[in-house]
Amino acid sequence: AAWTIILANIFDGLDGLVARLTKTTTKFGIELDSLSDLVTFGVAPSILIYKFALDDFGRIGFAVSFLFVACGTLRLARFNVQSSVLKSFKGLPTPGAATLIAAITVFYIDVLILHPDKNIFLLFLTTLLALLMVSNLKFHALKEIDFREKKPGWILFIFLLILFFLFIFPTTAIFILASLYVLSGIIENIIILIKRKKQLLEAKDAQNKNI
Secondary structure: OHHHHHHHHHHHHHHHHHHHHOOOOOHHHHHHHHHHHHHHHHHHHHHHHHHHOHHHHOHHHHHHHHHHHHHHHHHHHHHHHHOOOOOOEEOOOHHHHHHHHHHHHHHHHHHHOOOOOOOHHHHHHHHHHHHHHOOOOEEOOHHHOOOOOOOOHHHHHHHHHHHHHHHHOHHHHHHHHHHHHHHHHHHHHHHHHHHHHHHHHHHHHHHHHHO
16 A cells, blocks of 8 residues: 555656646646545545554544545645645645655565554654645745756766665665655755744844934
C-alpha cells in the first residue's frame, strides 16, 4: 500500500507536467485530479498509518487519522480555488504529506525492521502533516521549474545523483527526500517570518526617527 502511494505521487506529478507542457489543462481535469488526490493522498495514507501505528491509541488514533483526511480535503478545495493564481503551494501539498506517511511506513518495515507500538512520534507527525496542509506556509511546486530553459550542469549532476541513490537505496532515499521537502518548507517559512519581523522593526525605527 505504501509503495503504491509513492508510485501514485510520481504519476500525479507527471500528468500535471504533461498537461502544462501540452497546454491541455481543463477545469474537468482539475476536478478529476482533486477527486483522485483525495482518495490516493487523503483516504489511503490515513488508513495506512492508522492500521500501521495509530490503532494502538484507540479513539485518539482514529481522530488523528480522520484529521488527516479532513485537512487533506480542505487543502484540495483551497488548491482548486487558487491554482490559477499562485505558482507555489499554499500549505503542504497532499501528495507530499501522503508520500512522507508512506515513506516512513516502509522505512520502519524495511530498514528499522520493527513495529511502532504506541509510537508518539508517528501520532505527532500525522497531526503535524495534517495541520501543515491547511496552513498558510509556502511550499514549492514542480511547475515553478521551467524545463524549457537551460539549466546549469550541476543541476543535472544532482539529478543523476538522486536517481542513483533512489536506484541503490530506494526506501532510504524516498524517506530522506520526502522528509527534506517538508523540513525545507518549514525552515524557509521560518526564515521568511524572521525577515518580515526584521523589516517591520526597521520600518518602525525609521518612522520613530522621522518623528
